[in-house]
Each structure stands twice: as C-alpha cells, then as structure tokens.
Amino acid sequence: MSKLKLIIQREFIAKVRNKSFIVMTFLSPLIMVGMGALIYFLTQKNEEKVKKIVYVDDSGMFLKEDFKDTKTTHYLDYTALGIAETKKRVEAGNYYGVLLIPQQDSLELLAKSIEFYSKDSPGMSLMNSLESKIESKIRNEKLNKFGIDIKKIKASRIHTDIKMFNFSGEESSKLINGLKIGVGLIAGYLLMMFVIIYGTSVMRSVIEEKTSRIIEIIVSSVKPFQLMLGKILGNASAGLLQFFIWGIILFVITTVASSMFGVDIVEMQTARVPVDQIDAVKQVTAGDKGAVVIQEILKLPILKIFVLFIFYFLGGFMLYSSLFAAIGAAVDNETDTQQFMLPIMLPLILGVYVGFATVINDPHGSIAVLFSHIPFTSPIVMLMRVPFGVSWYELVISMALLLVTFVLMVWLAAKIYRVGILMYGKKPTYKDLYTWLKYKG
Amino acid sequence: MNNLLEVNNVVKKYRDFTALNNVSLHIPKGSVFGLLGPNGAGKTSLIRIINQITMPDSGSILLDGEALAPKHIAHIGYLPEERGLYKSMKVGEQVLYLAQLKGLSKSEARKRLKYWFEKFDISEWWGKKIEELSKGMAQKVQFIVTVLHQPKLLIFDEPFSGFDPINAQLIAKEILQLRDEGATIIFSTHRMESVEEMCDEIALIDRSNKILDGKLDDIKRNFRTHTFQVGLDTANAKEVKQKLKENFEVFPSNFKLLSDSLTLNVKLTEGNSANDLLSFLTSRGEVQHFVELIPSANEIFIQAVNKNSQKK
Incomplete structure (x- = not known):
C-alpha cells in the first residue's frame, strides 16, 4: 500500500511540475476569458458602424416615426427626390441602401411590392427589422380599414409568464433552463477534455517508462498493476487539482467581472432574447435583471453538480485511462498508438454529441437516459442531465454501472499492460492483445 | 544452507x-x-x-x-x-x-x-x-x-x-x-x-x-585437452619434430619467443604424462617455454554451444 502511495506521489509531482501543466492551469482560464471578451468586443465593433438607410415612400403611408433611428441604423426620407435620383445618390454616396415603397391600389399589393437595394447583401437582422416595421404599419392600416380601434387593441395586449415549479417547490424559469443547458454542456464537455488530456498523459508516461527502459527496474520492485494504478491515480489527482484551481480562478474572475461589467452582461442577455419577448424583458429594469441572473445561478444545485462532476470525472477517467495505459504498454512509441486510439475516442465523442443533440431537447428523453447509463458515455451525458434534476435511483444505477465497468476495465487493461510493458519490437495487433489477455503469470 | x-x-x-x-x-x-x-x-x-x-x-x-x-x-x-x-x-x-x-x-x-x-x-x-x-x-x-x-x-x-x-x-x-x-x-x-x-x-x-x-x-x-605449448631451443628442429610425432600429437603453433626457437603445441596421448614430454624435450635442447593450454571460458562457451547445436 505504501508503495502505491509512493507511485501516486511521484506521478502527481512529475505531472504537476511539468511546465505544460502550469501553463495549462493558469493560462487557459485567462485565455478563455480573453477570447470571450475579444469576441464580445468584436461583435460590438461589428455593429457599431452606423448604417444610413434611405427610404422613398410613394405610398405616402409611412411617417417619420415609423422609421425610428437606432444606435446603429439611421433612416432618411428622400421621397421628395424621386426614385431615380435617390438611387443615383445612394449608389454614389456613403449610404447603406435604399427602401422603395411604391404607390399601390391595395395594401396586399403594397405588402408584396416593396423593394430594398443595397451595395452589400444585408444581414438577416436588418431585413427582419425592416419587414416587421412594414408589417406592423400595414397591419395597423388594415385594422383601421376594418374600423377597429388600434388603441383598444394595444390596451388589450397582455403578457403572460407561466411560472414553472418542480414538485419539490423550486421555481424555475426559461432563463434558468438556458443556464442549466449551459452548465450541463460545459460540464460534460469539460469532462471529455479532461479524460482525453489526462488519459493521453497516462499513455505518454507509460510509453516513456517503456522507452527509457526504467520499467524493468520498477516492475522488479512493484507489481505492474500497482504501477498502473498509481499512475492513473496520480494523474487523476493532478487533474482534480487543475479543476479546483480553475474553479477558484473562475470564481474570482466572475466576481470581479460581474461587479465591473454587471450591466454589460445583462445587455448581452437581452440582445439574444427573441423579439416577442422583448416587451416582457423590458418590464424588468437592467439592474434587477442582473440580480435575477445571479439568483437563478444560485438556484442551480451547484454542490450536487460539483460532487457529481468529481465522481464522474474519477469514474470516467479511471475507465478510460486504464485503456490509455494498456495502449501505451502495447506500443513502443507514440506514433504507433493511433490505430488503438480511435475505438477509445469514439465513445467519448459520441457521448458529447449525443448529449448536445438530445439533452437540449429533452433532458429526460429515452436516448439521453440510455446514454447516461452506458458507462462509456454516462460520465458525459449524465453530467449534462444533472442540472435538470435526475432521480436518485437513476444516478445510483448509472454510478454503479460505471463503478463495475471501471473495475472490470482496469482488470482487463492491467493484463495487457503487464505483458506489453516488457514487449519490444513489432507493433502488436488486436489479436496479439487478445492473446496477452490470456497469458498467466 | x-x-x-x-x-x-x-x-x-x-x-x-x-x-x-x-x-x-x-x-x-x-x-x-x-x-x-x-x-x-x-x-x-x-x-x-x-x-x-x-x-x-x-x-x-x-x-x-x-x-x-x-x-x-x-x-x-x-x-x-x-x-x-x-x-x-x-x-x-x-x-x-x-x-x-x-x-x-x-x-x-x-x-x-x-x-x-x-x-x-x-x-x-x-x-x-x-x-x-x-x-x-x-x-x-x-x-x-x-x-x-x-x-x-x-x-x-x-x-x-x-x-x-x-x-x-x-x-x-x-x-x-x-x-x-x-x-x-x-x-x-x-x-x-x-x-x-x-x-x-x-x-x-x-x-x-x-x-x-x-x-x-x-x-x-573437464574441458582440458592435455595440450602443452612448448618452445625448444634446438639445433635439430626437424628431427625433434619427427621424434615427437611418434609419441605425441603435434600441432603447429605460432606464438613468439624472444629466441629463435622451435614452437609447437603438443597434446599428450594415452599413457603419456607431462613429465614424459618434458624429459624428452630437455634431452633434445634447452626448454624455453612449457605451458599447459587451459581452455578459456570463451573456448568452453563456444565448444559447449557448438556441441549442443550438433545434438539438435
């Protein structure tokens, strides 16, 4: 037992002292935050350029207030100049495009005969906004024709917001659903990345011991199984350490960021809400909104997610890294690992894609449930489901299956490992690996 | 133990x-x-x-x-x-x-x-x-x-x-x-x-x-062949060689001595002892060199392995 401790210690220290670990741990969160900020900054910049749009309204139906200027779009009425002259000017001048509203006999015809000319093809959002402006104007005109009082219609408009609860009485909302998806996906994806990064690190370390030939010294002192287990546990501890450090960094950054850019975050949120909901969102002032986001985050079962992340990370990592160790033992150098890597990567990637595809739609759908029980995908898919609330018996079954499988896999991998570490030369085939499984002693 | x-x-x-x-x-x-x-x-x-x-x-x-x-x-x-x-x-x-x-x-x-x-x-x-x-x-x-x-x-x-x-x-x-x-x-x-x-x-x-x-x-x-490396200072090398062949097995040898002597490898045959060989040599000239050829580990190794491979 104390030998196992020694091995774990050595593997942990060897990993943690490595420069790449230090860089990865402290730099990557900063890079991620930096990237996020950069993307936000760039999108802002992208929209910052003011578009000047000219309209020629021959129908005489539209008023100045129908085309209200916004931060990024200015509307100019060139009706007086006539279509031909306007087009010429727009083409020559610094304008974005021109909207032509012709004179038509009926509103139906008018709705179909409006044209927009521009140098570049316009973005979807611009066209949507133009179309909705025109639609609402024409709709109002029609309502007027039918003799319906628009003021009454406006007064009759009401917004419903169904409050969602689960049976334990926790309130949820659309916002929190989005957060749940986000947290689940990030956790699942992060787990996959951890398994791959640390799994390959185990594999490399096995290959290093083999090529440096120290393996023969070590296995004359400890059982190969102890060495393999120590290696896996040592790397797992390094992974957990990295995860904790990231957690702390993330916490610090979000605390600092939300106090500095609190309002910005809210604006980003509202920008993404579809047009229909804008009214509803506007009812809440910006300041309240920030508080709501934080409240909703706090409502997530953070501790549960955290604990389960650690469990599934350890389970999934042990399962996969034992396979990575077996591969490392089977080959003499890293280039030979490729043919064996695919079958390992496949279920991991499948887990992430299945998770992305199914959990977003229905976290409790049959495919999502199935894949959150198959041990090779369960760490990823289950983590994605956890924020939505998973019944305890499902968790117990999934965790038990994972435990049993990882014990089985470690046992099988150890058999390949034990033989492989002392084999040099020819690259083994799957058939060779199978015969190694049957070797005794 | x-x-x-x-x-x-x-x-x-x-x-x-x-x-x-x-x-x-x-x-x-x-x-x-x-x-x-x-x-x-x-x-x-x-x-x-x-x-x-x-x-x-x-x-x-x-x-x-x-x-x-x-x-x-x-x-x-x-x-x-x-x-x-x-x-x-x-x-x-x-x-x-x-x-x-x-x-x-x-x-x-x-x-x-x-x-x-x-x-x-x-x-x-x-x-x-x-x-x-x-x-x-x-x-x-x-x-x-x-x-x-x-x-x-x-x-x-x-x-x-x-x-x-x-x-x-x-x-x-x-x-x-x-x-x-x-x-x-x-x-x-x-x-x-x-x-x-x-x-x-x-x-x-x-x-x-x-x-x-x-x-x-x-x-x-066990691996000794009872072969001796001898160096003899004699005026009549040809005759000595001839006489030796009657009682012993004689092989050429090419080691160097300081004097211009007759050098040979001589293997004892059945019924002969090292002393018999030595007394014969002393009677014919001045013995410069007389050493038993002890098989080296290397020779034993090669011999034993070759014998083993012939068996197969």
Whole structure:
C-alpha cells in the first residue's frame, strides 16, 4: 500500500511540475476569458458602424416615426427626390441602401411590392427589422380599414409568464433552463477534455517508462498493476487539482467581472432574447435583471453538480485511462498508438454529441437516459442531465454501472499492460492483445 | 544452507515457444555466479522469474531456503541489461524513490546514498536531471540504485557495458567487494574475460536448456585437452619434430619467443604424462617455454554451444 502511495506521489509531482501543466492551469482560464471578451468586443465593433438607410415612400403611408433611428441604423426620407435620383445618390454616396415603397391600389399589393437595394447583401437582422416595421404599419392600416380601434387593441395586449415549479417547490424559469443547458454542456464537455488530456498523459508516461527502459527496474520492485494504478491515480489527482484551481480562478474572475461589467452582461442577455419577448424583458429594469441572473445561478444545485462532476470525472477517467495505459504498454512509441486510439475516442465523442443533440431537447428523453447509463458515455451525458434534476435511483444505477465497468476495465487493461510493458519490437495487433489477455503469470 | 538461491526444474513457455526447459541452478552463498549463454538462450527469462517479474509455468525457486515470495523483493537487487532511469527526474530524487520502492525508509536511503555518492565522487550530481548526464555517469547512478538497499542477491546483466575501462574496473572492484561483504552475485554476460576474472561458478544456458554448470575450475579441468605449448631451443628442429610425432600429437603453433626457437603445441596421448614430454624435450635442447593450454571460458562457451547445436 505504501508503495502505491509512493507511485501516486511521484506521478502527481512529475505531472504537476511539468511546465505544460502550469501553463495549462493558469493560462487557459485567462485565455478563455480573453477570447470571450475579444469576441464580445468584436461583435460590438461589428455593429457599431452606423448604417444610413434611405427610404422613398410613394405610398405616402409611412411617417417619420415609423422609421425610428437606432444606435446603429439611421433612416432618411428622400421621397421628395424621386426614385431615380435617390438611387443615383445612394449608389454614389456613403449610404447603406435604399427602401422603395411604391404607390399601390391595395395594401396586399403594397405588402408584396416593396423593394430594398443595397451595395452589400444585408444581414438577416436588418431585413427582419425592416419587414416587421412594414408589417406592423400595414397591419395597423388594415385594422383601421376594418374600423377597429388600434388603441383598444394595444390596451388589450397582455403578457403572460407561466411560472414553472418542480414538485419539490423550486421555481424555475426559461432563463434558468438556458443556464442549466449551459452548465450541463460545459460540464460534460469539460469532462471529455479532461479524460482525453489526462488519459493521453497516462499513455505518454507509460510509453516513456517503456522507452527509457526504467520499467524493468520498477516492475522488479512493484507489481505492474500497482504501477498502473498509481499512475492513473496520480494523474487523476493532478487533474482534480487543475479543476479546483480553475474553479477558484473562475470564481474570482466572475466576481470581479460581474461587479465591473454587471450591466454589460445583462445587455448581452437581452440582445439574444427573441423579439416577442422583448416587451416582457423590458418590464424588468437592467439592474434587477442582473440580480435575477445571479439568483437563478444560485438556484442551480451547484454542490450536487460539483460532487457529481468529481465522481464522474474519477469514474470516467479511471475507465478510460486504464485503456490509455494498456495502449501505451502495447506500443513502443507514440506514433504507433493511433490505430488503438480511435475505438477509445469514439465513445467519448459520441457521448458529447449525443448529449448536445438530445439533452437540449429533452433532458429526460429515452436516448439521453440510455446514454447516461452506458458507462462509456454516462460520465458525459449524465453530467449534462444533472442540472435538470435526475432521480436518485437513476444516478445510483448509472454510478454503479460505471463503478463495475471501471473495475472490470482496469482488470482487463492491467493484463495487457503487464505483458506489453516488457514487449519490444513489432507493433502488436488486436489479436496479439487478445492473446496477452490470456497469458498467466 | 549453503545455497542462497535454488532454481528447481523451472519451465517457462510463451505460447509455442519454450523459453526455459526444466532448468535447475544452485547458487552458493557468497559466490559470484556466471550465468552465460548466447542471445535468446533464456537468461533474461530466468532473471525475470527470479525477480518475480514473471512467474514460471512449473518448478520452484527458493531464496535462502524459502519459496520465493513478494517480500523477497527487498532482498534482490537487479541491474538490467537495458539500463533506464526517468530522464527528466533529478538524480537524488530518483534514487530515493527507487530505494523506497525497494522498501528502504527515506532517511535510511538518504544516509546510504550519501555514502555511495561520496564514494563515487558524484555528490554534485544530486540535483541534476538524468538527461544532463553522460551515459557512463547514468550507469554509475544505476549501479547505486541496484545495490543501495543492500540485497542478499544481486543480479547484474552485462554490468560493464557502457563503461570505459577505468570505470569498468571500478565497478568490478565494487562487485567483488560486495561479494566479500556477504552478498551473492549472479553475473550474466557475454564478455568471457570478465567471467575468468570474477566468477567462482558458472552455468551455461543454450536454447532454453542448461547445458553446463559447476565451479569454473572444475569445468576447465573437464574441458582440458592435455595440450602443452612448448618452445625448444634446438639445433635439430626437424628431427625433434619427427621424434615427437611418434609419441605425441603435434600441432603447429605460432606464438613468439624472444629466441629463435622451435614452437609447437603438443597434446599428450594415452599413457603419456607431462613429465614424459618434458624429459624428452630437455634431452633434445634447452626448454624455453612449457605451458599447459587451459581452455578459456570463451573456448568452453563456444565448444559447449557448438556441441549442443550438433545434438539438435
């Protein structure tokens, strides 16, 4: 037992002292935050350029207030100049495009005969906004024709917001659903990345011991199984350490960021809400909104997610890294690992894609449930489901299956490992690996 | 108990290939035992079994009278032919780690390590990484790793490969001193001159079978051909040669003597003794040189292996 401790210690220290670990741990969160900020900054910049749009309204139906200027779009009425002259000017001048509203006999015809000319093809959002402006104007005109009082219609408009609860009485909302998806996906994806990064690190370390030939010294002192287990546990501890450090960094950054850019975050949120909901969102002032986001985050079962992340990370990592160790033992150098890597990567990637595809739609759908029980995908898919609330018996079954499988896999991998570490030369085939499984002693 | 290690009827098979076929060895306490054999004979398989890296299919191994068990790991030191250490780990940390795996406490390991580092005058390497050392330097570190836990049984597989003559001499001296301090040494090598220098007993393994074993002197006695290398200062070389042929087997020899003498290899035939040969020679001239040709370990090795391959 104390030998196992020694091995774990050595593997942990060897990993943690490595420069790449230090860089990865402290730099990557900063890079991620930096990237996020950069993307936000760039999108802002992208929209910052003011578009000047000219309209020629021959129908005489539209008023100045129908085309209200916004931060990024200015509307100019060139009706007086006539279509031909306007087009010429727009083409020559610094304008974005021109909207032509012709004179038509009926509103139906008018709705179909409006044209927009521009140098570049316009973005979807611009066209949507133009179309909705025109639609609402024409709709109002029609309502007027039918003799319906628009003021009454406006007064009759009401917004419903169904409050969602689960049976334990926790309130949820659309916002929190989005957060749940986000947290689940990030956790699942992060787990996959951890398994791959640390799994390959185990594999490399096995290959290093083999090529440096120290393996023969070590296995004359400890059982190969102890060495393999120590290696896996040592790397797992390094992974957990990295995860904790990231957690702390993330916490610090979000605390600092939300106090500095609190309002910005809210604006980003509202920008993404579809047009229909804008009214509803506007009812809440910006300041309240920030508080709501934080409240909703706090409502997530953070501790549960955290604990389960650690469990599934350890389970999934042990399962996969034992396979990575077996591969490392089977080959003499890293280039030979490729043919064996695919079958390992496949279920991991499948887990992430299945998770992305199914959990977003229905976290409790049959495919999502199935894949959150198959041990090779369960760490990823289950983590994605956890924020939505998973019944305890499902968790117990999934965790038990994972435990049993990882014990089985470690046992099988150890058999390949034990033989492989002392084999040099020819690259083994799957058939060779199978015969190694049957070797005794 | 005179034998530290007894290997009894050990068989090891890898699928269709038999690596060791019913091999038995008895290694006396406090001896240097040469484990010899061509490449692929089964030496490494046997060494791995003694180190409990692999298990024999059948047969038993006793260390100091007890069946080999995991607790014996602490009593065995092994220097594999393919040397290796963690390249990016520091020398001191690495040796401490490997010593602890052999069951030494950290403080004890540190104490002994200091002794060895001072002895080899390499204390300043403590904080260096293995990759910064030359091959010979790394070999010294590896030697220390092998002996640090003061094992009863030391297994050296080609211990001199990679050492320059001066360091090889140093290591040979250390090995013999370890023997004098009570350790038993298994010495596996192809370098027969070092076998002559170091080994008390040898065993020869060829194609999975032990084909020869025993005290080196006894084996040499068995392999002696009763051939003598003679140098005779005589005026009548032709006649002497003729006369010799009547009673002995005579072979040409081409060794050099300072005087211009007749040089021959003479093999005694049935009923002749060395004295008969010598008295004949003294009667014919002045004997300059008279030495029995004792088979070298190298010759014994080649002869035995060739004989074994003819049998097959």
